[in-house]
Structure formats: C-alpha cells, structure tokens
Amino acid sequence: MIKLNRTTEYGLIALRHMSRKSGGAVTSAREIADTYGLPFEITAKTLQRLKDTGLIQSVQGARGGYALKKSLDEVTLADFLREMEGPQAVVACASIESGPGVSGHACDCEYDSKCQIGPAMKNLNNKVLQFLSGIRLSEFAAEAVPLVQLTSFEPKAANSQNSVGHL
Amino acid sequence: MIKLNRTTEYGLIALRHMSRKSGGAVTSAREIADTYGLPFEITAKTLQRLKDTGLIQSVQGARGGYALKKSLDEVTLADFLREMEGPQAVVACASIESGPGVSGHACDCEYDSKCQIGPAMKNLNNKVLQFLSGIRLSEFAAEAVPLVQLTSFEPKAANSQNSVGHL
DNA sequence: AAAATATACGATACTTAAGGTCGTAGATAG
DNA sequence: CTATCTACGACCTTAAGTATCGTATATTTT
Numbered sequence: 001m002i003k004l005n006r007t008t009e010y011g012l013i014a015l016r017h018m019s020r021k022s023g024g025a026v027t028s029a030r031e032i033a034d035t036y037g038l039p040f041e042i043t044a045k046t047l048q049r050l051k052d053t054g055l056i057q058s059v060q061g062a063r064g065g066y067a068l069k070k071s072l073d074e075v076t077l078a079d080f081l082r083e084m085e086g087p088q089a090v091v092a093c094a095s096i097e098s099g100p101g102v103s104g105h106a107c108d109c110e111y112d113s114k115c116q117i118g119p120a121m122k123n124l125n126n127k128v129l130q131f132l133s134g135i136r137l138s139e140f141a142a143e144a145v146p147l148v149q150l151t152s153f154e155p156k157a158a159n160s161q162n163s164v165g166h167l
Numbered sequence: 168m169i170k171l172n173r174t175t176e177y178g179l180i181a182l183r184h185m186s187r188k189s190g191g192a193v194t195s196a197r198e199i200a201d202t203y204g205l206p207f208e209i210t211a212k213t214l215q216r217l218k219d220t221g222l223i224q225s226v227q228g229a230r231g232g233y234a235l236k237k238s239l240d241e242v243t244l245a246d247f248l249r250e251m252e253g254p255q256a257v258v259a260c261a262s263i264e265s266g267p268g269v270s271g272h273a274c275d276c277e278y279d280s281k282c283q284i285g286p287a288m289k290n291l292n293n294k295v296l297q298f299l300s301g302i303r304l305s306e307f308a309a310e311a312v313p314l315v316q317l318t319s320f321e322p323k324a325a326n327s328q329n330s331v332g333h334l
Numbered sequence: 335a336a337a338a339t340a341t342a343c344g345a346t347a348c349t350t351a352a353g354g355t356c357g358t359a360g361a362t363a364g
Numbered sequence: 365c366t367a368t369c370t371a372c373g374a375c376c377t378t379a380a381g382t383a384t385c386g387t388a389t390a391t392t393t394t
Contacts, residue, residue: 042354051371058370062362063370174383229391
C-alpha cells in the first residue's frame with residue numbers, strides 16, 4: 001500500500017551520494033548510475049526531476065553534473081514525495097478530488113457522499129502527511145553503519161514476524 | 168506513494184456498513200453494492216476476502232450474507248492492509264527481499280549493499296508500520312458527521328495547499 | 335422446484351510504471 | 365575550432381498491476 005516508485009528511490013540514493021561530497025563538487029548522472037548499478041537513463045531522468053524541484057542544481061557541459069542546493073535537513077519526506085510523485089502522492093479514497101487519470105467510482109465523497117468514508121479518509125490523509133512531515137531526508141543520508149548485529153546470523157529468521165517485501 | 172487499492176477501499180466501506188447493523192443481522196453483497204453504487208462483482212470478491220481474513224463471517228443461501236465477526240476496534244490498519252494487500256504491503260526499497268514478481272535492481276540491500284539506503288528504508292518501514300498500527304478500523308466506521316464547515320463555501324480553494332488526489 | 339445468495343475460477347481491458355531511444359543544447363579540453 | 369562530455373527534453377515500447385466482467389457451482393430459504 002505504501003510504495004515508493006523507482007524515481008523516488010533512485011532520488012534518495014542520488015541525494016545521499018551528493019550529500020557526501022565536499023563543497024561544490026558536482027556529480028554526473030553517469031557516476032551515480034555506475035556507482036550503484038542503476039539504469040543510466042532513469043538516473044538521469046531522476047536527477048533532472050530533482051533539479052526541477054530545486055533540491056539540486058546542475059552544471060552543464062563537459063565535467064558538469066549536479067550538486068545539492070538545499071540541506072537534506074530542510075526537506076521532509078512529505079515534501080519530497082509530493083514533488084517526486086505528484087500531488088496525488090498520498091492515497092486512499094480513489095474518488096476524492098479525482099484528478100486527471102484517476103478513475104473514481106460514482107461517489108463524490110466531498111459533499112454528495114454515499115460511501116461515507118470520505119471524512120475518515122481525509123482524516124487519515126492528514127495524519128499520514130503529518131507523519132511524513134516528521135521525517136527528514138537527512139535520515140537517508142546517514143552513515144550506513146551496519147545495525148547492531150543480532151546475536152545469531154540467520155539470514156531470514158529474524159524478520160519473520162514482519163515479513164515485508166517492500167518498505 | 169501511499170495508495171489503498173479498490174479492494175481495500177470497498178472493504179472499509181463494507182465493514183463500516185456492517186458495523187452499523189444491529190446484532191447478528193447479515194448484509195448481502197448485493198445490498199452493499201447497491202447502497203454505495205459499487206460494482207457487484209468486486210464487492211462480492213471483497214467480502215469473500217474479508218471473510219478469509221476472519222474479519223467477517225458468512226451465511227450461505229437465500230437471505231444469507233455477511234456479518235462482522237470481530238470488533239473494528241480490535242483491528243489496526245496495519246493488520247488490515249497486510250491481509251488485504253499482501254505482506255508486501257508496506258513498501259520502499261524496491262530491492263529489499265524481492266519477492267516473486269518483484270523486479271529489483273542489482274542491489275541486495277541486506278548485506279551486500281551498494282545503494283546504502285537499505286537500513287534507512289528498514290527504519291522507515293518500521294516507523295510506518297508503527298504508525299499504521301496506531302490506527303484502528305473503527306475510525307472509518309464513525310458517524311460521518313459533516314466536519315466543521317469552513318466559513319466561506321469555496322469548493323476548492325481551501326484545499327489548495329494540500330491538493331491531494333488520493334489518501 | 336424455484337429463487338436468492340455465497341463461492342470459486344477464469345478472462346479481458348485499462349492504466350501505470352519502468353526502461354529505453356533519439357535528438358538538442360551547452361561547456362570544456364585539446 | 366573541433367571533438368567530447370554533459371545536461372535536457374520529447375517520445376516510444378514493454379511489462380506489470382489492477383479493475384472489471386463473466387460463468388459456473390454450492391447452499392439455503394421459500
């Protein structure tokens with residue numbers, strides 16, 4: 001139900017990478033794609049999107065690339081997702097404010113509601129946004145320290161109660 | 168990024184409907200579909216799924232139908248989503264624990280991480296699950312009281328800072 | 335027996351995401 | 365000046381997911 005798309009995921013990887021470079025050093029799309037084994041085209045697309053959002057800036061030409069423009073501490077996950085995945089980022093009642101391409105059923109939850117879960121959905125929406133606003137992108141740029149290792153090294157067992165394919 | 172699919176949405180509508188019926192009264196799929204203008208086939212499928220999860224029980228035959236089995240207060244949104252949308256419900260790094268049908272990129276975030284955002288993703292995953300565990304389905308069954316009306320009745324303006332297509 | 339309902343399985347169309355291709359423009363290195 | 369590297373932007377193809385529809389069977393009430 002919660003799913004970051006590739007662009008968002010690659011964006012986080014790229015931001016983390018750039019945040020670890022000193023000063024005004026730029027990073028090319030190629031460098032990021034090669035470093036993390038990502039498809040170049042999508043990486044390039046992602047970086048352009050990041051630039052459009054104002055998170056990073058670009059330098060054209062040979063030896064050009066991208067560099068952070070804002071601190072990752074200034075940007076919340078809520079903001080980031082809205083920019084990267086569009087305003088319909090958070091979801092539930094497929095009918096509320098149906099935008100372009102959104103095929104809702106007959107219910108207009110706003111004022112002429114039949115299904116009646118509209119208000120609860122809006123409420124949930126606000127909670128989710130609040131939750132996401134409490135998370136800053138800098139969390140993803142932190143050192144990838146190996147978490148405290150479990151006593152026994154069993155590749156899968158520790159996760160069984162929480163077997164989650166995606167985050 | 169957060170998106171409830173139709174089955175989940177219809178499920179919430181159905182659960183709410185049933186929670187408002189007295190005692191052991193049953194509700195047919197037809198009744199729910201007609202009441203809320205939902206496609207019958209999907210509604211029926213949804214109810215069967217709800218039954219499989221143990222949330223509701225069924226009565227076969229003419230005048231049969233479904234009735235709640237658990238209180239909606241006992242079920243959290245995290246549980247509900249896992250049941251309705253599968254264990255890969257919560258999502259982020261498209262590569263972690265890639266299940267069947269999940270096409271991840273080259274990065275195995277668990278131990279041989281290149282992208283390095285794995286740990287942060289897992290951390291986020293836990294936060295999201297915790298968040299969703301704090302929400303009970305009974306919230307969706309509450310009376311659909313019209314929320315406090317804004318002073319001026321402008322169909323769209325009030326939502327502009329938060330224009331969200333989905334919840 | 336007939337009607338209403340759940341139950342189960344399958345098929346199809348639509349939508350979206352993911353990835354790729356191509357061409358253009360700008361800047362540096364030589 | 366020219367070749368090369370890079371960003372930039374439009375378009376296309378394919379794969380996956382999802383909603384929707386269809387059909388048949390079992391079970392109970394009337």
